[in-house]
Amino acid sequence: MHHHSLKITYPDPATAELAFVGDWTLHSEVCPWQHLQQQLQAQPHLKKIRLVTVDLGIWDSRLLNVLQKVSEYCADREYRLDADDLPSGVRRLLDLGSAVAERQGARRSDRRFSFLYRTGEAAIAIWQECMRFTEFAGELVLSLWRLLRGRARFRRDDFFNLLQAAGPDALPIVSLIAILVGAVLAFVGAIQLQMFGAEIYVANLVALGSLREMGAMMTAIIMAGRTGSAYAAQLGSMQVNHEIDALKTFGISIIDFLVLPRMIALVIMLPLLTLWADLLGxxxxxxxxxxxxxxxxxxYLIQSRESVGWEDxxxxxxxxxxxxxxxxxxxCLRGLQSGRDSAAVGxxxxxxxxxxxxLIVVWDAITTILFNLLDF
Structure with missing residues (x-):
């Protein structure tokens, strides 16, 4: 191992001299920059750093790396950097390094923004997100219109596979959750209603709760975890493999070919799964x-039948x-927005x-309030 060292001396409290001694190459032992930084930070009156390279041996990018950090440190703290003593080759390379403008966003900014600024930023992000969703909804409506006119192109086999995945394949998990939610509703109701000797009304509670709220909502949440995330992963992987670019190159509409069949499959299957979940609840x-x-x-069955109507x-x-x-x-939107690496797909x-x-919870609240206002 070639040893190299860095000697720090202080001719006066405002000046630090960094003397580079020996070989500074990638193969030499490392002098950690943090260690040097701590020593410099310990000097409260420091105004100037002078670099001395009289005893410098062989050097390569290891030396440049340390010098770059020293010069950045000086720039951050507004110290003067006296680099006249450096070999001309080192100086030229350093100037070249600082002449190239740093890429925007290459370094994470350490500035803490004010609360107001962050709130504003969040509000703008939410607004942009809403605009994206609206735009996407518009594209989907146009795509549906094309489908009705027989212009939309997607593969029938794909569509049947998607139907299978969104419907029959989801039955076991939906069934299990529906039965358990129905049982839990009955338990919760029973504890309260037993006080009044009105156990029979557990049937009303479970039937109404399942049909109006829990059946649709629990099924939707399961399907968001099962199918929604699968759609995002599928389209995200297609982004990574440039398959979506390839489709665009062929002039095939992404919305028609990828998004529309997924949407129709879910719109057909989710109400059917919801009916099944209502029954099992x-x-x-x-x-x-x-x-x-x-x-x-x-x-129980007679009470259930009398407690709910078609409107529920x-x-x-x-x-x-x-x-x-x-x-x-x-x-689909998140999948299409995905970046091109595995972390982005995740x-x-x-x-x-x-x-x-x-959105399920938000829409559930909005529709419940609306139906209540309409006495539906």
């Missing part, structure tokens, strides 16, 4: 009522169609799921 409530509350099977089922189905649109849009997938669930 009622079955879950029934199991708890028969086992725990000693209600008879027939009593319609409310759930309208919500499920809205949720399907939201999930498909979030998944981020797109996460973001798709978060966006979808957020």
């Amino acid at each position: 009622i079955v879950g409530g029934l199991m708890v009522s028969v086992m725990v509350l000693d209600l008879s099977l027939l009593e 089922l319609t409310v759930g189905l309208i919500k499920s169609v809205l949720f399907a649109i939201v999930i498909a849009m979030s998944g 981020k797109a997938t996460t973001s798709a799921m978060v966006t979808a669930i957020l």
Whole structure:
């Protein structure tokens, strides 16, 4: 190993002399920059740094690297840098390094912005996000119009595979969650209603809760995690492999070819899954009522049938169609926005799921309030 060292002397409190001694090459042992920085920071009155290279041996980019850091350190703290003593080759290379403008955003800025600034930035980001979603929705509507006129091009096989993935493949998990949610609703209701001896009304609670709210919402949240994020991952991977660029080059509309079939598959399948979840939610409530509350099977079913009408089922189905649109849009938009590396695809997938669930909850609240106002 070739040794190299850096001697720091202080001729007066305002000046630091850095003397470079020995060989400064990539093969020599490292003199850590942090160590040097700590020593310089310990001098409160420092105004000037002088570089001395009388005893310098062989040098390469290792020396330049340290000098670059010293000169940046001086620029940050507004110290004077006396580099007249450097060999002319080193000086020329250093000047060349500082002459090339730094790429925008190459270095993370350490400035802390004020709360107001950050709030404004967040507001602008949210506004841009809303604009992107609206634009995407517009493109989808145009694509649907093209489909109705028989102009949209996508592969029928792809579409049937997507239907299979969004519907039958999701049945086991949807069934399990629906039964458990129904059972939990029944338990929660039972504890309260037993106080009044009104156990029979557990049937009303479970039937109404499942049909109007929980059936559609729990199914949508499962599908956002299952299918929405899958869409983002698929389209994100296609971005990485430049497949989307290839499709554009062929003049094929991305919205028609990739997004529309996914959207239609979900809009067809989610209401059907929601109907199934509604039914199983009622079955879950029934199991708890028969086992725990000693209600008879027939009593429970008759009470359920009397407590809900077609309008309750319609409310759930309208919500499920809205949720399907939201999930498909979030998944596809995030996938198309994805960057071109694996980390970006991971981020797109996460973001798709978060966006979808957020929008599901928001839309659920809006529709519930609207239906209440309309007495529906």
